[in-house]
Amino acid sequence: MALIPLPLDDAALAFDPHWLAPDEADALRQALHVRIAWEVHSIRLFGREVASPRLSCWIGDPGTAYRYSGVVFEPRPWPAALQPVRERLAQALGGDFNSVLANRYRDGRDAMGWHSDDEPELGPAPVIASLSLGATRRFALKHRQRPEQRLTLDLPNGSLLVMSGPTQRCYRHALPRTARPVGERLNLTFRRLQPR
Numbered sequence: 001m002a003l004i005p006l007p008l009d010d011a012a013l014a015f016d017p018h019w020l021a022p023d024e025a026d027a028l029r030q031a032l033h034v035r036i037a038w039e040v041h042s043i044r045l046f047g048r049e050v051a052s053p054r055l056s057c058w059i060g061d062p063g064t065a066y067r068y069s070g071v072v073f074e075p076r077p078w079p080a081a082l083q084p085v086r087e088r089l090a091q092a093l094g095g096d097f098n099s100v101l102a103n104r105y106r107d108g109r110d111a112m113g114w115h116s117d118d119e120p121e122l123g124p125a126p127v128i129a130s131l132s133l134g135a136t137r138r139f140a141l142k143h144r145q146r147p148e149q150r151l152t153l154d155l156p157n158g159s160l161l162v163m164s165g166p167t168q169r170c171y172r173h174a175l176p177r178t179a180r181p182v183g184e185r186l187n188l189t190f191r192r193l194q195p196r
Ligand SMILES: O=C(O)CCC(=O)C(=O)O
Pocket: 101, 103, 112, 117, 130, 139, 155, 173, 174, 175, 187, 189
């Protein structure tokens, strides 16, 4: 399939619902479920440590420590199963991704709140490639200044959403909780950090 632009003011989005074939996506999800050292990341919120409602792992090349909500994450090495995807993304999008945030949503209670991926290490207009594996979940984008300007999008197994240009500067995004019974979902957001 191919990446199709999604029209949204002040954003640059491209979406391929079937970037990986279903059998490739299933195999990758099963490998990563086992091979990634999943942990609960805590973030600092109003001076308190709060456990995030999901499992996560920061993966990257040496030198890609990531500061997020007042906490520094040292990168774990790339699992072998991710290398082909990393290469394919570099081919498809141009330029290498040196890091990835992996998130595991065990069921509909696991979620991610409103945020932008706008840490200074990512640069002013980062390209972020988000690969989803497993259960379909709804992803939401909302303009920072004009909240009526929003988009929701179901992210199915094997789908790729690429956010670039002004998207992080102008929008927040979230993966809301759902009361629907849903199975496990993995998400990988590939990033390019400027080495310090
Ligand atoms: O799970 C998702 O689709 C969103 C993940 C996300 O926003 C992030 O990793 O920064």
